[in-house]
């Protein structure tokens with residue numbers, strides 16, 4: 253009997269778990285660990301923020317997986333020992349034949365003085381109800397959406413948030429002066445100037461000011477502090493800096509990039525039998541830019557890793573590889589969405605484009621969630 257220990261029950265961990273259950277022998281053990289009891293897709297936070305649909309409608313309990321023969325441990329991972337392919341779950345040490353680290357990115361608002369006091373963290377599901385209330389009570393003035401660090405999850409999401417909030421305020425007859433700031437030189441650097449122009453002109457058309465090269469250092473009452481200026485706000489919705497969870501930072505898996513480094517095709521770390529997938533890894537593309545942190549990639553990485561582990565367990569040469577193909581939706585309001593999609597690992601340059609906005613892409617976005625919930629939780 254073999255054992256696989258999967259740390260993290262988000263996009264990557266769930267995709268790995270399900271694929272392994274299909275591929276491994278019935279008496280092989282698959283253990284999934286997550287301190288959070290449920291799964292939910294990332295973009296549901298934006299829908300809940302603008303009052304379109306509640307968070308709970310898209311949440312599924314991980315406990316449901318036990319009926320599929322998966323051992324689910326709803327506890328914190330406290331130590332990872334990659335040399336031994338082991339981890340402490342609470343105070344219990346579990347060793348495995350293969351270890352998959354899928355613990356995602358941790359939000360670190362405390363790295364920006366004043367963020368926690370004066371901004372709403374719109375990437376934290378626990379803060380969404382409070383942020384949604386503040387937005388529904390907003391009666392006009394300066395509304396700022398701030399990206400406080402890069403890389404961050406789902407790069408189009410803050411722009412999508414701005415467009416959807418703008419629609420929602422308009423429908424309530426509320427006049428606001430909206431802006432989005434980012435430390436990056438353009439809205440979505442992976443798209444290059446032409447694609448960014450499309451996004452930025454869409455923001456401009458709606459009267460939303462776009463502020464690139466704006467690295468915020470602190471938040472004070474009613475003001476965001478930048479190196480050389482301050483900008484006032486009445487309501488600040490913030491995307492905090494991201495980093496790997498503490499247990500990963502202390503594991504010896506993180507390199508100079510600040511993230512876990514892996515072979516981009518096999519997702520193997522430097523430790524035999526130890527894989528890392530999803531937001532916790534940083535993969536550099538041919539143009540030096542990082543692979544965007546997105547559920548669709550975490551999922552594809554998880555399936556690749558599961559196929560490789562299954563091959564190794566059955567004595568075969570593993571040949572599954574991560575292709576880096578797919579994309580993220582960018583809802584633009586008015587019942588339409590665009591897609592940032594392509595072949596991200598292509599050489600000599602990533603081939604990434606922004607599609608036109610259609611009702612079809614919004615429909616696809618909705619079924620992206622429904623399909624995963626059905627497939628993973630029934």
Ligand SMILES: Cc1cc2nc3c(=O)[nH]c(=O)nc-3n(C[C@H](O)[C@H](O)[C@H](O)COP(=O)(O)OP(=O)(O)OC[C@H]3O[C@@H](n4cnc5c(N)ncnc54)[C@H](O)[C@@H]3O)c2cc1C
Nearest residue numbers: 260262263264287294328329356406530531546547548550
């Ligand atoms: C607003 C928003 C919109 C988004 N839209 C899209 C989209 O349209 N398309 C798309 O592809 N992606 C989207 N994403 C990004 C997507 O949600 C993430 O990229 C994806 O969840 C990453 O998967 P993961 O498995 O690496 O990490 P996660 O899904 O974050 O899972 C990590 C898991 O590890 C657990 N964990 C962490 N530390 C510990 C610990 N010490 N002990 C136990 N458990 C722990 C966490 O509880 C979590 O469940 C969006 C994200 C946001 C915030």
